[in-house]
Amino acid sequence: MTGPLLVADDLHLAFGPTRALAGASVEVAPGEVLALLGPSGSGKSTLLHCLAGILTPDRGEVRYRGTRLDDRSDEARSRLRRNDFGFVFQFGSLVPELTALANVALPLQLTGARRRAAEEQARSWLERLGVADVAGKRPGEMSGGQGQRVAVARALIGGPRVVFADEPTGALDSLNGELVMEEFTAAARDQGSSVVLVTHETRVAAYADRSVVLRDGRLTAAPAWA
């Protein structure tokens, strides 16, 4: 496709008296890794959630593949999240009761794949991310770095067009954070997924093709090093 895959156009969103977004606009190209940077409370997570159809802006439009996303029904947005999007969050991305293998297989099973086929693919994703040895473990039995890699495998297994990641390395030390980012961005690139990444760490943003900075709910000029 030509043109942006995902567009936020002049988004405004308030939580009571707090203006989280105040005219935020951004575009994401197909296959692009985009970092959203900015100080705490600047609206990064809120913008990410609007782009992913999790939150609805009070004003402005979100367009995905040329059509509006923000005015679709809850059910249509859930379907889109299941079929087209993958998610990696800092904490709690994995289902605690399920093994790593079952967690990674879950998105395929939710879209109708048989368990055996889903688990076969899940195993190869765990291998690719270097965590095949934790296939039978539950999230509480893994290290932070292992858990994040399993979460990345789960986000990518369905071949999403867009992966949304909110502070994906926030719980990791810097070496593990870099390993996860390397594997994450390489795997996303291999299958042509776009990645929208929220971070406040410049070393994480360095893995992105482009960085934008939010301040007080809107984008400011990119930093000189980006």
Ligand SMILES: Nc1ncnc2c1ncn2[C@@H]1O[C@H](COP(=O)(O)OP(=O)(O)OP(=O)(O)O)[C@@H](O)[C@H]1O
């Ligand atoms: N559910 C909510 N209810 C009330 N206020 C909220 C809610 N979510 C966000 N906010 C407020 O909106 C503003 C933007 O929050 P947001 O989480 O988007 O910022 P952020 O840049 O991601 O911050 P951080 O880096 O600290 O995660 C903040 O002032 C925050 O307190």
